[in-house]
Amino acid sequence: MTQKQIDNLLSHGDFPEPTGQRRLITTHISWVIVCDHFVYKIKKAIRYSFLDFSTLKLRKFFCEREIELNRRLTKGIYLEVLPVYIKNGRIQIGGKGGSIMEYALKMRKMDPEKQMDLLILHNKVQFMDIENLAECIADFHKKTTVIHKKDVLEIKEKFNDLSSEKKFLLKELGYERCVIIDKAIAFSDTFLGKNEALLKDRLKLGYYRDGHGDLHTRNIFLLPAPQPFDCIEFNDDYRQIDVLNEVAFLCMDLDALDKKEFSERFIDQYNKLFPTIRTPEERRLFVYYKCYRANVRAKVNSLRAKSTSNASDKKNALIEVQKYLAMIEHYLKALE
Numbered sequence: 001m002t003q004k005q006i007d008n009l010l011s012h013g014d015f016p017e018p019t020g021q022r023r024l025i026t027t028h029i030s031w032v033i034v035c036d037h038f039v040y041k042i043k044k045a046i047r048y049s050f051l052d053f054s055t056l057k058l059r060k061f062f063c064e065r066e067i068e069l070n071r072r073l074t075k076g077i078y079l080e081v082l083p084v085y086i087k088n089g090r091i092q093i094g095g096k097g098g099s100i101m102e103y104a105l106k107m108r109k110m111d112p113e114k115q116m117d118l119l120i121l122h123n124k125v126q127f128m129d130i131e132n133l134a135e136c137i138a139d140f141h142k143k144t145t146v147i148h149k150k151d152v153l154e155i156k157e158k159f160n161d162l163s164s165e166k167k168f169l170l171k172e173l174g175y176e177r178c179v180i181i182d183k184a185i186a187f188s189d190t191f192l193g194k195n196e197a198l199l200k201d202r203l204k205l206g207y208y209r210d211g212h213g214d215l216h217t218r219n220i221f222l223l224p225a226p227q228p229f230d231c232i233e234f235n236d237d238y239r240q241i242d243v244l245n246e247v248a249f250l251c252m253d254l255d256a257l258d259k260k261e262f263s264e265r266f267i268d269q270y271n272k273l274f275p276t277i278r279t280p281e282e283r284r285l286f287v288y289y290k291c292y293r294a295n296v297r298a299k300v301n302s303l304r305a306k307s308t309s310n311a312s313d314k315k316n317a318l319i320e321v322q323k324y325l326a327m328i329e330h331y332l333k334a335l336e
Contacts, residue, residue: 001042001084001102005091006031014092015040016082016106029053029234034109040093041105042084051234060103066233067105073140073212073228079106110221110229117217120257125222130262133226134269137215137247140228141274145210147240152199155245155292159188162295165302172305172318180329184295187332191288198281202242207276211246213239216253244276248289255290256297256327284335291331298324
């Protein structure tokens with residue numbers, strides 16, 4: 001679908017049930033239409049190095065894959081995949097008749113006020129919530145598929161990819177704020193070289209599993225029971241990682257929200273339930289993974305700053321880049 005067709009669906013299209021609200025949320029890979037009781041997600045016809053939604057067949061496949069994967073963690077949220085028809089110039093989701101122009105993933109609408117990042121900002125999250133979340137994730141990781149074959153050093157290329165943003169960031173932020181990029185990449189190369197045997201050992205012992213892939217506070221509801229959602233469906237490689245890498249993302253996000261006490265409580269509780277940090281070397285690996293996750297966030301926000309034409313959005317994205325570069329520096333100091 002095109003943006004024009006999405007606009008047409010919003011203003012004149014038909015949905016499976018009556019709705020007064022039709023609010024559009026646009027991401028770089030999809031359109032999300034929020035209605036009164038349900039949410040409809042339509043994937044964009046795009047192809048990147050890390051995903052391929054370029055054909056209708058692929059978009060249908062990944063809608064179905066998204067349901068399959070997210071049902072491992074959710075119940076009653078991911079409902080069905082519906083055809084999007086166009087008939088006599090009118091677009092409708094579901095129903096019958098007309099030509100199929102697209103597919104939409106139908107989800108039950110959750111209470112946005114229960115999203116974990118917002119609850120944290122309003123000081124509504126308690127240690128008990130963090131412990132319950134740790135239990136939820138540990139239980140999921142124990143049950144999910146063990147990955148036996150993986151290039152454990154592929155993370156090196158992903159970490160070093162931040163260098164692709166260096167030219168832009170030097171221009172926008174100056175040399176002093178960007179010097180950490182080269183320092184971090186050099187440290188990462190050395191760290192991975194020294195710890196290759198540890199990573200291979202963790203692969204052999206079953207610590208690489210098919211997890212969530214995008215575990216952070218915006219992808220978790222507290223209802224009050226924890227409800228992670230929106231796992232990565234478009235690239236298996238992003239999900240099939242060391243479980244310590246996965247939980248490091250959440251802990252880094254909690255650090256970024258200035259909730260280090262939650263970060264520490266989570267990893268302590270998780271490690272009691274699913275022991276994955278057994279040695280001082282693995283404790284250092286956990287910090288390295290947090291550094292890697294801050295690195296990825298810095299890159300994503302740099303890309304946002306580069307791609308937007310809105311001055312305010314660019315400024316906010318660059319502020320986020322500076323925050324995550326500072327976090328990288330903090331984690332490196334902890335590893336020195």
